[in-house]
């Protein structure tokens with residue numbers, strides 16, 4: 625995400641690894657996987673690889689997955705937006721240890737029959753995890769393809785029996801300025817907040833992710849549990865969730881509050897609606913050199929366009 629004073633929205637050349645190095649890394653990682661994880665000790669991507677959690681043999685791949693090639697693990701885990709851990713793309717990986725994920729619980733409240741508190745263990749028990757390979761398009765103009773491990777948000781929400789007064793779902797990230805150095809600065813109005821309309825939240829594409837590349841989420845990607853809404857700009861996919869509320873009115877959201885002219889509540893990926901300071905027509909897929917066209921709803925129009933029928937998407941951007 626960009627705070628106004630920043631001039632460029634492009635990844636700096638120094639932040640993009642040349643293709644030859646990518647290939648080299650892939651080979652090393654493949655070899656490391658074959659030889660056992662010990663082989664990668666000391667290399668920067670070790671934390672992600674070391675967090676073995678899901679039996680890849682049992683992880684089904686969702687039919688909703690894209691068949692595009694996933695982005696390199698090293699880029700997914702070292703090119704992040706997670707302002708609680710710093711504002712540079714490399715900061716979240718560097719400061720990942722500041723995020724304390726154990727113990728963890730999520731409070732669920734508001735308009736529902738069964739409000740409650742969930743520990744992560746409760747959440748993980750009995751879930752049918754699958755691999756969901758989704759495109760992620762950041763509002764800044766770059767994109768990735770990420771093999772998440774997750775389950776539909778609708779399943780988690782149904783447990784709490786939302787009532788007919790629940791029109792929106794509001795989410796909140798962890799507030800822990802003692803450990804998260806980013807929260808000791810007034811960069812954003814902490815904690816990070818996001819929201820969805822109820823039908824968006826219940827849509828089968830919307831998931832809670834607990835892992836990526838077959839292993840539990842690295843802290844920098846929003847451990848232990850985060851939202852993923854693949855047809856919206858990446859900032860809607862809130863990380864490290866501690867609270868979920870069913871509410872009647874559209875909730876305030878972090879980037880919309882920060883700069884309402886630039887970041888709307890809906891934030892559907894839309895090449896026809898430019899950001900006030902740059903076009904959204906094209907994007908750079910991390911790991912590629914030529915820009916590609918941005919697709920409406922990030923390529924998920926067939927699945928989600930009906931949610932917005934009759935809405936003026938220039939007004940409700």
Ligand code: MTE
Pocket residue numbers: 625700703704705706707708760762763797816844845846857858859860861862863864
């Ligand atoms: N969630 C929290 N709590 N804090 C953040 O700063 N950044 C958002 C989103 N979720 C952010 C967040 C933005 S701008 C993007 S693009 C995605 O996380 C990036 O997710 P990734 O780092 O896993 O690619």
